[in-house]
Amino acid sequence: MKHWQDIEQLVDQVITGQPPTHTQGVNILRSRGAEYTSYLAGAHHLKERAFGDIVQLCSIINAKSGRCQENCAFCAQSAHHQSSPPTYPLKSRDELIAGAQQAQDEGSHCYGIVTSGTQPEAGEEFDTILSAICEIRERFDVEPSASLGLLTDDLAQSLADAGCVTYHHNLETARSFFPKICTTHDYEEDVKTVKLAKAAGMKVCCGGILGLGESDEQRVELAETLRQLDVDSVPLNFLNPIQGTPLENHQSVSPMDCVRAITMFRYFLPNKPISICGGRETNLRELQSWIFMAGASGTMIGNYLTTSGRDRNVDMQMFADIEVKTDGC
Ligand code: SF4
Numbered sequence: 106m107k108h109w110q111d112i113e114q115l116v117d118q119v120i121t122g123q124p125p126t127h128t129q130g131v132n133i134l135r136s137r138g139a140e141y142t143s144y145l146a147g148a149h150h151l152k153e154r155a156f157g158d159i160v161q162l163c164s165i166i167n168a169k170s171g172r173c174q175e176n177c178a179f180c181a182q183s184a185h186h187q188s189s190p191p192t193y194p195l196k197s198r199d200e201l202i203a204g205a206q207q208a209q210d211e212g213s214h215c216y217g218i219v220t221s222g223t224q225p226e227a228g229e230e231f232d233t234i235l236s237a238i239c240e241i242r243e244r245f246d247v248e249p250s251a252s253l254g255l256l257t258d259d260l261a262q263s264l265a266d267a268g269c270v271t272y273h274h275n276l277e278t279a280r281s282f283f284p285k286i287c288t289t290h291d292y293e294e295d296v297k298t299v300k301l302a303k304a305a306g307m308k309v310c311c312g313g314i315l316g317l318g319e320s321d322e323q324r325v326e327l328a329e330t331l332r333q334l335d336v337d338s339v340p341l342n343f344l345n346p347i348q349g350t351p352l353e354n355h356q357s358v359s360p361m362d363c364v365r366a367i368t369m370f371r372y373f374l375p376n377k378p379i380s381i382c383g384g385r386e387t388n389l390r391e392l393q394s395w396i397f398m399a400g401a402s403g404t405m406i407g408n409y410l411t412t413s414g415r416d417r418n419v420d421m422q423m424f425a426d427i428e429v430k431t432d433g434c
Contacts, residue, residue, distance in 0.1 A: 242268030371400025
């Protein structure tokens with residue numbers, strides 16, 4: 106019972122605004138059995154306290170796919186790898202808007218327009234995205250979001266002015282591990298984009314991918330960085346190894362390691378929406394319904410960028426079975 110009292114103390118500490126120490130974060134990731142169950146109960150309490158039994162759903166459209174000049178080791182869309190992703194230029198304005206309609210019909214609260222590539226360039230493509238965002242903001246109940254790569258001051262401001270509610274830009278992994286994952290741009294450029302999006306008045310959705318070969322300490326390091334950056338919401342992905350990428354033979358994260366990681370992020374980010382996105386089905390398998398108990402407050406539904414999600418009806422049944430409600434907008 107002493108251990109449970111320690112964890113109650115940690116939960117109280119987190120609620121008063123004091124994050125876990127780095128060591129406490131690592132301890133959560135390495136806990137097992139009844140000890141983990143206690144951490145899990147604490148994470149669930151933190152999630153319920155901030156979000157109740159509402160889960161937020163988001164969905165995305167892969168608006169422009171493939172031929173990216175960056176070399177992110179996990180990504181099927183990098184032109185540096187031997188993968189065979191779908192490759193096409195920016196979808197039309199009508200297709201982007203139709204995607205918003207579908208997202209709304211499926212109950213998502215947020216609809217992300219995602220493009221491959223280092224950064225958007227001012228011009229026809231960017232104008233198409235701005236125009237679609239503007240119309241989505243006016244006509245739909247879903248919040249438009251964009252994930253277009255690195256931003257400049259001007260690009261960020263144009264997106265905000267068009268009505269883009271949220272800018273999505275993942276840090277991918279811990280700063281100390283990033284050079285093993287990407288060498289074509291610097292971690293600081295990603296951090297700068299997060300700051301520029303915030304400064305322009307958008308919310309920032311920023312997380313990473315777990316299972317790239319990072320250590321427990323580096324998973325905690327990522328959580329600490331996201332806390333320091335005060336991002337508005339945190340998407341967590343788990344590697345789904347793609348043939349032809351440098352990580353094609355990486356082992357998946359075990360289901361229990363996934364839930365322990367979600368729990369650890371909840372302790373560091375007690376009031377932030379944490380959404381489970383890519384790799385949910387392949388990594389968590391039978392434990393997918395545990396994500397909300399473990400501290401997540403949302404999930405992506407529908408398809409991911411280059412891989413398929415599971416049938417929406419199966420997810421809806423899962424939400425009903427575990428007695429959580431979904432939040433439209
Ligand atoms: S993650 Fe984004 S920036 Fe990196 S290779 Fe893939 S599309 Fe390009």
